[in-house]
Amino acid sequence: MKPDQQSDADSVAAPSASSAPVVDARELTKRYGDTVAMDGISLQVQAGEIYGLIGPDGAGKSSLLKAVAGVLAHDGGDLRVFGCLINSEKSSEQIKDRIGLMPQGLGQNLYGDLSVEENIDYFGGLRLLSREELRTRKEALLRSTRLERFRDRPMKNLSGGMKQKLGLVCTLIHEPKLVILDEPTTGVDPVSRREFWSILSRLLKEKGITALVSTAYMDEASRFHRVSLMHAGKILASGEPEKIRMLAQGxxxxxxxxxxxxxxxxxxxxxxxxxxxxxxxxxxxxxxxxxxxxxxxxxxxxxxxxxxxxxxxxxxPELEDVFIALLRKKDLAGKDEKNSAAQPAAQRHPDNGLAIEAVNLSRTFGEFKAVDQVSFQVPQGEIFGLLGANGAGKSTVIKMLTGILSQTDGKGRVAGADMRTAGRQIRERIGYMSQAFSLYLDLSVLENIRLYAGIYGLTRQQTAARMDWILDMAGLRPFGKALAASLPMGLRQRLALGCALIHRPQVLFLDEPTSGVDPMGRRAFWDVLFRLSREENVTILVTTHYMSEAEHCDHLALMYAGRIVADASPDQLKADVEKEAGKLYEIQTGDAQAALDRLQAAGYSSAALFGSRVHVLMPDDEQALRQMADVIADTGVLKVSPKRLAMEDVFVHIVTRLEAEDAKARGEKI
The missing domain is CATH 3.30.70 (Alpha-Beta Plaits)
Known part of the structure; x- marks a missing residue:
């Protein structure tokens, strides 16, 4: 089969809408004081589909999910779940045994001191499962999620991805007819995200479960049959992802x-x-x-x-491009701050060779080696990305380079000095924005800026000048007297960035700075970083879980188990993966799950499910394409087309290969 070979069908249809919808919301409203969380929301979720709610923090996603789950009363409108009118606590109780709710946050529905198995047993007991039902379902779900060998590990000691898989097991243990997941992959690395969606899709199909899922990741839209784009309590657009992409002509x-x-x-x-x-x-x-x-x-x-x-x-255009275009055309995108952050050329930092240098940097905690002989170099003015799964050692590297944590071995130099022995003068040349918010939330915007100016010893005149810059750069002029806690996530993070830049450092460290920030906020944030790098010659080292953000970096280092396993530009990393594993192809079939199962059974280890489509890496030649087509011939192939390799594909390929090598070395079945 040749690329782009296609039948008359344009796409794979979502589950039939002929029967009554599982969820039927009409003009739902909800207020929290003066804040409108839901403003006339209407949607229908059909049986057997995965329906996605996509939008930034404050869009109303969580309020809608809680209303559907029967744990939050709405103020107006009509809501029916499984055909039951939800308008009281009593009516909510009628449907709760058919619903599984997984709240937002890593492991928020779990108990940290209980083991994996004890958590599952606890939720099985809550749902009044018989001993035999619990045992059978537990073993099947542990196998599906590959948590079998971790059954005795306390939940608090699991990685972020493993916590989310355990949360999914506990949500599905009573085999609900509707599963509600609130941003289940926020803060989870790309490998765990992809595995989570694969597991969820398989389990939902096997059990005939319907899913209503929210996410702030626009690239996850391809996982859903249909989506609603939400903003400020309203639905901007609803439908199949491919059709929504056509709403903003461009x-x-x-x-x-x-x-x-x-x-x-x-x-x-x-x-x-x-x-x-x-x-x-x-x-x-x-x-x-x-x-x-x-x-x-x-x-x-x-x-x-x-x-x-x-x-x-x-x-x-990608869905994120369309989302922003729709906001822009509806005058909802906010004031354009692109030119306000620019600084005069005279403010450029000089080129003094390497801004950051790690030489065999290592750190152990007891028997555990968190960082293992990490080496890399960052020239002045470069944006350098440090990528890796949860627990790979990224934050530990930053803490050693900034002098917060001492190294066990090796050297770390910043701005020409060893940070262990650097005096105050050298430390003032760096800025640091930690993974946890580095703001005082009970202080106002102006009070936070003045506090940091005082910490760095700025004069009154310097403070006034830098305060003006920060307010313009972050778009915060209207919010000077507002408490930091009251700001939307995107503005709060730009305020934190401004405070880290108050003293005009020549090297800036950012540890997952945009986690949980909406697409508009992330783009505005990266626009500032670009200008800092190109116009002020600031060196930026950033860690991120958003693989689309890795594309912003001039150079990347990928960490795995405390080691650097790849070190190159984004384009070079993509070229290396294509040389090693082949081109990326997208397959549309009448049964995507069956196609995935056949491909994986035939040895196509890179095959992954993306909603109604399958992505796979394979050699770019006619024979390879024919062999692949033969494997999935009985699944109703509609279209096979090449796709551009994304950084998520690169990350997943490299990390999955290394995990397989480690498992083989331990003698485990892959």
Missing amino acids: AIVSSVCADASQQVAAVHRLTQTFPQLEVLGQDMRIFVDQPDPASAKAEVASCLQGIPQQRTEVLE
């Missing part, structure tokens, strides 16, 4: 300057014409309100006349 023009030094000038020129622009390393992604590829490309070329481009291509 194209993405991807362009790379022939001379990297001209990128800042190119971005400045583009932002005057195109309000939706994202910079990913050397790549500029411009959303053009023009669906015709040739016309879109011509518009960008005209804007960049005189700035030669190394490469320009037109791509289809």
Whole structure:
């Protein structure tokens, strides 16, 4: 089968809507004081489908999920679940035995001091399962989630991904007809995220369960049959992900300057014409309100006349691009702050060689080696990404480089000095934004800024100047007297960034700075980082769980079990994976789960389920494509098409290979 071979069917249909919906919401409203959490929300969830709610914090996702689960009363509208009108505590009780609810937060429905097995037994007891029912279901779910050999481990000692898998087991132990999952993969690394969705899809199909799931990750839309995009308590759009992508007419023009030094000038020129622009390393992604590829490309070329481009291509918009375009066209995107954070060229930090250097850096905690001979170099002005699964050692590396934690062995140098012995003068050259919020939430925005200015010994004049910069950079001028705790997550994180930059450090460390931040907030945050790097020559070392954010970095180091296992630019890492494992293909079939099972059984270990489609890495030749097509021939193949490799694919491939090698070394079955 050749790429793009397709039958008359355009896509795989979601479960039939002929029967009564499992969830039927009409004009639901909910207020918390002056805050409107749900503002006339209407949707229907059909039996057997995975329905996604996608949107930022404060969009109303959790309120809607809690209302459907019967644990939150709504103020107005009509809500029916399994055909039962939910309008009182008594009516809610009628459906709770058919519902499984997994709340937001890693392990929030679990007990830390209980073991994996004890948690499952506890939830089985709550659901009044017989001893035999509990034993049978428990063993099946432990096998499905690969938690068998961890049954005696306390929950508090599990990784983030394992906590979420255990939470899913406890949610499904009574075999509910409707499972409600509130941001189940937030804070979970890409390998665990992909495994979580694979397990969930298989279990739901086997048991005929319906799922209503919320997420802040736009790239997870492909996991769902249908989605609703939510913002400020309203639904912006609903439908199949592919059809929603067509709601905002436009194209993405991807362009790379022939001379990297001209990128800042190119971005400045583009932002005057195109309000939706994202910079990913050397790549500029411009959303053009023009669906015709040739016309879109011509518009960008005209804007960049005189700035030669190394490469320009037109791509289809991702769902995140569409979401932001819809907000922009409805005047919901907020004030554009792109030009407010710029600093004069005179403020640039000088190039003094390497800004960060790790040489065989190691750290042990008792018998556990958290960091094992880590080495890398970061030149001044570069954005350097440190990637890795939960517990890989990323935060420990940052703490050693900033002098917060001493190393067991090796050397860490920042701004030319060993941070163990660096004096105050050197320490003042670095800024640090920790994984936990580095703000005082009971202080106002202005009070937080003044506090940090005092810590770094700024004069009154310096404080006033930097305060102006921070308020403009973070879009916080209207919120100066507001408590930090009252700010939306995106603004709060930009305030934290501003406080870390109050003293104009030449090296900035950011530990998962955008976890839980909505797409608009993340893009605004990275726009600031780009300008700091390119215009002020600030060196930035950042850790992140968002693989799309890894594309923003000039260079990446991937950590696994405390070691650096890959160290290159994003483009080079993708090229290395393609050379090792082949091209990425997307397969549409009449039965995606069956296709996945057949591919995995045939040795296609990279095969993964994405809603109604399967992604797989394989050699880019006709024979390989024919062999793959033969394996899944009885699943009703509709279309096979090549896809661009994403950083998530790179991360998952490398980490999965290393996990398999480790399992083989331990003599375990893979």
